[in-house]
Amino acid sequence: MRREVPLLITFITGVVFALSYFIPGGWLGQTERVFGDWITIVQAFAVWLGVLNLLKISLIKIQRKEHDWGYSVVIAVCLVGTIAAGMYSGFAPQFESFRDPETPFNFIFRNIFAPLGATMFAILAFYVASASYRAFRARNREATILLIASFFVMGGRVPLLDSIFMPIIDGTFFADFAGWIMSYPVTAGQRAIAIGIALGIMASSLRVILGIERSHIGGGN
Amino acid sequence: MAGHWIAVAINVVVGLTLVWVLVRTIQGRPIERRIVFVYIALAVATPLFMKLEAPLAETPEVQSIVTTIKELPPGSRILISFDYDPQSAPELQPMAEAFIKFAFKQRHKVIIMGLWPLGPDQANQAIRAALEDPSVAELAPEYGVDYVNLGFQSGNEFVIQGMGSAFKNMFPQDERGTIYDNIPILRGVTNFSNVDYVQVFSSGKPGTREWVQVAADRFGATVGGGTTAVQAPEMYPFLRSNQLIGLMGGMTGAAEFEKAVEELGKANTFLLSQMFAHATVIVFVIFGNIAYFRSRRRDASTDAPTPGGIS
Numbered sequence: 001m002r003r004e005v006p007l008l009i010t011f012i013t014g015v016v017f018a019l020s021y022f023i024p025g026g027w028l029g030q031t032e033r034v035f036g037d038w039i040t041i042v043q044a045f046a047v048w049l050g051v052l053n054l055l056k057i058s059l060i061k062i063q064r065k066e067h068d069w070g071y072s073v074v075i076a077v078c079l080v081g082t083i084a085a086g087m088y089s090g091f092a093p094q095f096e097s098f099r100d101p102e103t104p105f106n107f108i109f110r111n112i113f114a115p116l117g118a119t120m121f122a123i124l125a126f127y128v129a130s131a132s133y134r135a136f137r138a139r140n141r142e143a144t145i146l147l148i149a150s151f152f153v154m155g156g157r158v159p160l161l162d163s164i165f166m167p168i169i170d171g172t173f174f175a176d177f178a179g180w181i182m183s184y185p186v187t188a189g190q191r192a193i194a195i196g197i198a199l200g201i202m203a204s205s206l207r208v209i210l211g212i213e214r215s216h217i218g219g220g221n
Numbered sequence: 222m223a224g225h226w227i228a229v230a231i232n233v234v235v236g237l238t239l240v241w242v243l244v245r246t247i248q249g250r251p252i253e254r255r256i257v258f259v260y261i262a263l264a265v266a267t268p269l270f271m272k273l274e275a276p277l278a279e280t281p282e283v284q285s286i287v288t289t290i291k292e293l294p295p296g297s298r299i300l301i302s303f304d305y306d307p308q309s310a311p312e313l314q315p316m317a318e319a320f321i322k323f324a325f326k327q328r329h330k331v332i333i334m335g336l337w338p339l340g341p342d343q344a345n346q347a348i349r350a351a352l353e354d355p356s357v358a359e360l361a362p363e364y365g366v367d368y369v370n371l372g373f374q375s376g377n378e379f380v381i382q383g384m385g386s387a388f389k390n391m392f393p394q395d396e397r398g399t400i401y402d403n404i405p406i407l408r409g410v411t412n413f414s415n416v417d418y419v420q421v422f423s424s425g426k427p428g429t430r431e432w433v434q435v436a437a438d439r440f441g442a443t444v445g446g447g448t449t450a451v452q453a454p455e456m457y458p459f460l461r462s463n464q465l466i467g468l469m470g471g472m473t474g475a476a477e478f479e480k481a482v483e484e485l486g487k488a489n490t491f492l493l494s495q496m497f498a499h500a501t502v503i504v505f506v507i508f509g510n511i512a513y514f515r516s517r518r519r520d521a522s523t524d525a526p527t528p529g530g531i532s
């Protein structure tokens with residue numbers, strides 16, 4: 001039963017969602033909406049599950065003093081601290097909402113979380129530059145085409161090449177050329193990739209719905 | 222003005238030091254990555270003090286968003302989904318701020334929501350920035366009447382699907398806890414048929430793709446996108462098929478939007494930084510390739526690999 005029930009749920013929900021796309025009204029549409037609500041509720045619980053799991057793993061690591069347990073202390077303190085700040089901000093009578101500009105929660109969000117998040121993303125620029133210097137080589141024909149295309153896209157998507165060649169070429173020639181690359185070769189490539197992905201998703205979804213693929217319930221074929 | 226000339230001088234000096242980098246690279250002694258980091262840091266930071274104007278192209282994908290918003294009659298309802306978090310904020314926040322200012326100035330009603338937990342917080346920041354603008358403050362947009370923030374709802378594309386039946390099912394109350402039916406701006410808003418335009422600011426999944434697949438394809442909503450530069454190429458197939466009416470891609474898209482609505486702001490300032498950063502990366506790629514071809518030629522003539530080369 002532990003295997004049959006999840007397989008039956010997968011089959012029913014999969015068939016309902018697939019059919020309701022083509023027959024949106026009637027009882028199928030109604031059932032699809034109910035299932036949609038269930039998904040929203042289950043996902044909301046999944047967020048809590050994730051939070052609790054992270055806390056549990058961190059606490060175990062701290063208790064056993066495992067390698068780099070100090071980071072787990074930071075995670076646990078930040079997690080509990082932010083939740084506490086959010087709770088206080090939400091229930092304290094002086095605030096209308098926990099997202100009010102004056103709340104401690106909003107202070108943490110604006111002054112700690114937002115700058116840290118932006119910093120993490122910004123670090124990418126440094127690594128991209130370093131990697132480009134050391135590894136982006138015209139080693140063969142394909143790499144050379146990629147290199148030339150990236151030169152025009154990087155220089156054309158921002159007004160770099162147009163600014164440099166302004167005295168010679170009037171207007172936004174390089175920006176238009178980068179736009180052409182994005183609109184035609186890139187779109188064609190993206191469509192090919194999208195169709196390939198879609199076919200792959202359809203095939204694997206069918207395997208899951210029909211119970212051929214069972215790895216998601218913790219078993220093999 | 223002094224800051225501008227100091228920044229220009231720094232860039233000239235830094236540009237000259239690149240000759241040293243080229244010589245070292247050709248000699249097979251590449252510079253350390255920490256030095257590359259310094260170049261990038263200077264390329265990003267110094268343009269913030271410069272007052273330069275770069276030529277910007279007018280692309281149909283951005284102009285189409287501007288035209289659509291302008292053609293809507295005042296009082297039209299615009300739904301904006303904030304599907305990103307602070308990591309992508311440097312790129313998406315300027316376009317969100319410019320868009321909200323423009324929507325307010327056109328006297329449209331703005332309904333905000335988020336499929337990412339931190340999206341509504343980004344929205345609040347954008348709203349606050351818009352309200353600080355004197356021309357928007359003059360119009361005194363009122364919460365609940367001219368704009369509302371419905372907050373975050375979990376469920377990814379299923380939230381959009383649920384909204385196709387009834388917004389109220391997915392957002393029974395706004396982020397301040399006001400019941401849906403008691404919010405004036407939402408009176409008469411049942412589903413996508415009561416919204417005139419949907420603008421999505423996104424940096425991943427769920428994002429613009431999901432809005433196109435569900436809101437546009439299934440429920441016929443008019444959807445425009447605003448994405449990070451990395452995500453933009455994935456959206457071009459939707460543009461070509463008119464499933465997406467317009468797209469602001471990265472900082473360039475945001476800067477072009479600001480220019481098109483005559484609202485020069487952060488995006489135009491940050492674009493200069495991005496331009497210098499791109500220039501730095503291109504220069505390093507060229508240097509690396511010069512060294513690579515020289516070492517290949519040297520290897521071919523001596524028939525032995527060069528020690529210390531970076532190829």
